Amino acid sequence: xxxxxxxxxxxxxxxxxxxxxxxxxxxxxxxxxxxxxxxxxxxxxxxxxxxxxxxxxxxxxxxxxxxxxxxxxxxxxxxxxxxxxxxxxxxxxxxxxxxxxxxxxxxxxxxxxxxxxxxxxxxxxxxxxxxxxxxxxxxxxxxxxxxxxxxxxxxxxxxxxxxxxxxxxxxxxxxxxxxxxxxxxxxxxxxxxxxxxxxxxxxxxxxxxxxxxxxxxxxxxxxxxxxxxxxxxxxxxxxxxxxxxxxxx
Amino acid sequence: xxxxxxxxxxxxxxxxxxxxxxxxxxxxxxxxxxxxxxxxxxxxxxxxxxxxxxxxxxxxxxxxxxxxxxxxxxxxxxxxxxxxxxxxxxxxxxxxxxxxxxxxxxxxxxxxxxxxxxxxxxxxxxxxxxxxxxxxxxxxxxxxxxxxxxxxxxxxxxxxxxxxxxxxxxxxxxxxxxxxxxxxxxxxxxxxxxxxxxxxxxxxxxxxxxxxxxxxxxxxxxxxxxxxxxxxxxxxxxxxxxxxxxxxxxxxxxxxxxxxxxxxxxxxxxxxxxxxxxxxxxxxxxxxxxxxxxxxxxxxxxxxxxxxxxxxxxxxxxxxxxxxxxxxxx
Numbered sequence: 001x002x003x004x005x006x007x008x009x010x011x012x013x014x015x016x017x018x019x020x021x022x023x024x025x026x027x028x029x030x031x032x033x034x035x036x037x038x039x040x041x042x043x044x045x046x047x048x049x050x051x052x053x054x055x056x057x058x059x060x061x062x063x064x065x066x067x068x069x070x071x072x073x074x075x076x077x078x079x080x081x082x083x084x085x086x087x088x089x090x091x092x093x094x095x096x097x098x099x100x101x102x103x104x105x106x107x108x109x110x111x112x113x114x115x116x117x118x119x120x121x122x123x124x125x126x127x128x129x130x131x132x133x134x135x136x137x138x139x140x141x142x143x144x145x146x147x148x149x150x151x152x153x154x155x156x157x158x159x160x161x162x163x164x165x166x167x168x169x170x171x172x173x174x175x176x177x178x179x180x181x182x183x184x185x186x187x188x189x190x191x192x193x194x195x196x197x198x199x200x201x202x203x204x205x206x207x208x209x210x211x212x213x214x215x216x217x218x219x220x221x222x223x224x225x226x227x228x229x230x231x232x233x234x235x236x237x238x239x240x241x242x243x244x245x246x247x248x249x
Numbered sequence: 250x251x252x253x254x255x256x257x258x259x260x261x262x263x264x265x266x267x268x269x270x271x272x273x274x275x276x277x278x279x280x281x282x283x284x285x286x287x288x289x290x291x292x293x294x295x296x297x298x299x300x301x302x303x304x305x306x307x308x309x310x311x312x313x314x315x316x317x318x319x320x321x322x323x324x325x326x327x328x329x330x331x332x333x334x335x336x337x338x339x340x341x342x343x344x345x346x347x348x349x350x351x352x353x354x355x356x357x358x359x360x361x362x363x364x365x366x367x368x369x370x371x372x373x374x375x376x377x378x379x380x381x382x383x384x385x386x387x388x389x390x391x392x393x394x395x396x397x398x399x400x401x402x403x404x405x406x407x408x409x410x411x412x413x414x415x416x417x418x419x420x421x422x423x424x425x426x427x428x429x430x431x432x433x434x435x436x437x438x439x440x441x442x443x444x445x446x447x448x449x450x451x452x453x454x455x456x457x458x459x460x461x462x463x464x465x466x467x468x469x470x471x472x473x474x475x476x477x478x479x480x481x482x483x484x485x486x487x488x489x490x491x492x493x494x495x496x497x498x499x500x501x502x503x504x505x506x507x508x509x510x511x512x513x514x515x516x517x518x519x520x521x522x523x524x525x526x527x528x529x530x531x532x533x534x535x536x537x538x539x540x541x542x543x544x545x546x547x548x549x550x551x552x553x554x555x556x557x558x559x560x561x562x563x564x565x566x567x568x569x570x571x572x573x574x575x576x577x578x579x
Contacts, residue, residue: 122385136432
């Protein structure tokens with residue numbers, strides 16, 4: 001199987017995000033960058049499929065040269081090839097990224113295209129749908145279970161309060177959710193091998209952004225605990241306030 | 250006159266609350282930027298729900314029933330949204346930010362070659378232009394965005410608006426569309442245990458962390474039973490932190506946090522949770538937060554409206570008793 005996994009470099013989820021002076025982006029100093037956690041489920045699923053059926057996994061990511069370190073992190077899990085689509089910055093409009101990725105994916109002859117259900121920085125959650133639609137391929141996101149048999153796939157997709165079971169023909173686009181699998185740890189051997197894999201750099205046309213980020217703010221700080229009491233004695237008062245003040249029970 | 254189109258999601262034959270919330274939002278926005286309102290109901294049995302949008306002030310309702318929409322497929326349903334938007338000259342398209350709504354609207358935005366403001370929690374109309382607030386970095390910051398192309402598309406997070414009844418005369422129109430062949434086939438829908446409320450749809454949530462202890466121990470078993478009892482008593486859904494779901498103490502669909510579900514209920518009762526930054530990201534937009542933890546230094550208290558420092562094994566039973574007394578007086 002020939003599988004592509006689209007990944008994004010995101011800040012570590014423990015990062016305390018600070019807004020930059022321009023008021024439109026975050027301060028990048030001191031951030032430790034990781035492979036978007038949802039993308040790790042995508043990589044793991046792709047690796048398991050090629051281990052079972054043979055084939056290769058290609059990591060694809062769009063961004064400046066600086067993201068190559070993160071691409072190597074992805075390769076270190078055991079992927080075989082990598083492509084970086086050059087962009088000076090990662091676009092704020094996911095549609096721009098989707099178009100550039102689709103352009104590269106189109107010519108790759110991939111049986112399956114994986115990515116995380118969303119990136120934990122922008123939280124758009126649009127990419128699997130955009131790529132599937134742009135390539136006119138079957139697409140399922142929020143996938144928690146995937147079965148591939150021959151040319152057919154079946155996916156279990158999370159919805160509110162349940163799951164949908166969806167079938168489709170390959171090639172297809174899959175948005176990986178948590179619980180799809182347990183991503184493997186990077187072995188020392190994997191890390192060493194990843195260093196030797198050349199990262200192919202491609203140029204792709206970047207269209208103008210239509211989703212404009214004009215301002216970033218912190219959510220209003222909460223007044224901390226109106227009641228901050230100790231022990232069971234505090235319970236009657238809290239329950240009373242929930243009824244009379246907050247009016248929630 | 251141009252319109253705001255509200256795309257809806259029919260699930261198990263009904264229009265869940267999030268659709269009504271977006272109807273209310275659309276009616277407000279339409280007044281501010283001088284547009285009409287149109288709701289789109291697609292799929293099997295859509296016609297049977299056609300009177301509902303008008304109850305919430307939506308002027309026009311478009312019903313699309315087609316053999317290709319018999320079962321849900323994202324590509325076909327998205328094509329229907331895009332086609333109706335074109336035919337009705339939609340300047341704005343709105344939908345609830347459910348998993349399905351987010352997927353469909355991304356696709357429709359791709360077809361219409363425009364952009365989508367996803368999972369918004371507020372809007373602002375200024376000089377006829379709409380700006381949307383959307384949380385990023387799991388709510389650690391919020392961005393104000395603008396869609397610089399037409400139509401303007403946005404999805405709204407559940408509970409952002411309260412549905413307001415505002416009846417107008419229903420004008421229902423059935424449309425025949427030329428839809429593509431569906432690329433995916435919906436084989437089955439598996440729903441969670443009957444009566445179990447999903448955290449993302451709940452108004453009230455009682456949630457437990459690692460301090461609740463392993464449910465396979467007598468102490469943990471009792472703590473979790475108390476948590477469920479309290480939830481049942483007030484009609485809340487049950488949630489948990491990531492370590493709890495990772496260890497298999499609770500089902501994965503209860504996991505609230507940065508890589509789990511994001512919730513903003515009216516009330517969030519946090520039991521024996523420290524309040525890790527990834528967990529806070531998933532619940533800090535709750536309207537009212539009660540934190541119970543034995544460690545007064547736990548970060549969860551910074552996010553809480555009401556904090557109780559105490560042992561969960563004592564505080565939960567006391568809460569159950571107190572709520573029972575309250576309910577007895579109702």
